[in-house]
Amino acid sequence: MGVRVPAEVDLAVVGGGGAGSLVLTALARHGLPGLRIAVVDPVRKRGQDRTWAFWGTPGGDLEPMLSASWSRVEVTTPAVARVLDLTPLRYAMLRSAPLYARAAEAELRLGATRYDVAVGALDDDGASVTVRDTDGRAVLRAGWVLDSRPRPPRRPGRTxxxxxxxxxxxxxxxxxxxxxxxxxxxxxxxxxxxxxxxxxxxxxxxxxxxxxxxxxxxxxxxxxxxxxxxxxxxxxxxxxxxxxxxxxxxxxxxxxxDAPFDRRPSPRVVRLGTAGGATRPSTGFTFSAMHRQAGQVAAAVAAGRPPVPRPAYPGRHRWMDAVALRAWNSGAVGGPEFFDRLFDRNPASRVLRFLDGATSPAEDLALMRSSPLLPMTSAVAGDAAGRLRARLIRR
Missing domain, CATH: 3.30.70 (Alpha-Beta Plaits)
Structure with a gap:
């Protein structure tokens, strides 16, 4: 019996959760005839196992799948209950079942090949990637791999x-x-x-x-x-x-x-979802960045470019998140106090766009001014010292 030669595809999507489902639906919107696609996951996701909440403007590809949306939200502290008008944004809820169903339809439209196996190693030789199962057997070879499986950060964070x-x-x-x-x-x-x-x-x-x-x-x-x-x-x-x-x-x-995640651990492997930096460190919100990155990947593939999305958040936002985490962790600033001042001294749409990574530098300065200045300044100094120590240790 001869050695089995693994199939070859242009693009392999490893992991069929939220990030993988969003990528498949985005690819299907572009049509992409002739593109050879594989989906590799031991579980065929279906039904209600997750609920995602996010904000954005009404309309778009997600609209038919929403369970509910609200133009007003409440932020409450022991002292005051604020009802915030999000116009022109709205807060929306998407449950997993309609997204998984749409992703399954996208697989069919794309003519994707399904492999119901758990992935072990991704061997990238710079020209293609060999996807192996957990026993080390080659499952397929792909020009590019989009990997949405959970992965630890490259190194521990300060918080x-x-x-x-x-x-x-x-x-x-x-x-x-x-x-x-x-x-x-x-x-x-x-x-x-x-x-x-x-x-x-x-x-x-x-x-x-x-x-x-x-x-x-x-x-x-x-x-x-x-x-x-x-x-x-x-x-x-x-x-x-x-x-x-x-x-x-x-x-x-x-x-x-504030630990760094490897968005691109090897030349032809691209990570998505939390493993690709889509989770906002200061809040845990992930869905909007996953959706944004899925659209960027699909647009790049349609244009014949490498399927590499942009960083989920600007570098200055990741730094601001690191400072906030350090301030909370040290006890210098209480979480309720931090969010109370943030929503009290800024328009709700500015706060939500910041949490989505969409504010300008001028808006970021306004948000920083609305935070408790003295303890946050101490956290900034502590963060800078921590970064310097980390650089010296790595040298």
Whole structure:
């Protein structure tokens, strides 16, 4: 029996989660006849396993898939509840099932070949990439690989926190939610000794909503800890859990770190999603950057260019995030105080565009001026010293 020769394709998408699904749908919009595409993932994603929330202008390719959207959101601290008008932006919710379904349709339209295997090594020789399974067998050879599997950063960061959460999809037999506005951040929750906690509410209707408890902190909670956080937050909202039905439970953990991620670990391997730097270190938001990068990849392929997206966020924003993380980690600035001043002293659209990496340098200066200056200045100095020490160690 002869040695099996692996198939050859132009582009392999490794990982079929959110980032991979967005890339496939973006590629399908361009048509791309003759492009040989493979999708490599042991799991065929379908159904509701994730909920993404993001902001942007109405319209666009995601519009038919949205579960809900809001032009007004609430940011609440123990002192004040602010209802913010996001115009011209809006906050939107996308659940995973319609995105996975559209990605499956895109695979068919693109004529992609599916490989239901777990990927091990990606051997890049500079001219093509051999995709191997976890036993080391060659699965295929690709001109380029887009890899959205979770990967650790290139080296540890100075601050390594997590955004971790649990959400309950709650259903009521009577109207209890306000579908006209979402709760973006509610800081009335008890604050941990080291970290930030808040709740939020994404209502689909007056009887159905996602209610979530979130922490920004260095360590995860126990199952009982998340449930206690949710029960306490439901009480703050005045919800009678005995009269509500928990239809679904969502859990998640997202890195919040100033550690560098390798967007391009070898000449022909490009990382997407969190592994490709799409997660905003100061908030954990990822979806908008994934969507943006998917469009850039597809446009590059359609134009005959390498499928390499731009960095998800400007360098100055990554630096500002590192400073904020350092200030929270040291206890110099409290998270509720930081976000309270940010939303109090800036238009909501400016804050949200900053979190999306879309503000100008002048707007960034205005945002910096609205932060607690003295402790943030100390954090800046500490960040600079940390960067200098890291450079000296690497030498």
């Amino acid at each position: 390594a926190w997590l955004q971790h959460f649990r959400g309950w999809w709650l259903e009521s037999s009577t109207p209890v939610f306000d579908p006209g506005r979402a709760v973006l951040m509610d800081f009335r929750t008890p604050q941990p000794d080291r970290g930030v906690s808040f709740g939020y509410v994404l209502p689909v209707s007056d009887r159905y909503a996602l209610v979530e408890y979130t922490e920004f902190s260095p360590a995860l909670l126990s199952d009982a800890g998340y449930d206690a956080g949710l029960q306490g937050y439901a009480g703050l909202l005045g919800l009678d859990l005995a009269a509500l039905t928990v239809r679904e439970v969502e859990d998640g953990v997202i890195p919040m770190t």
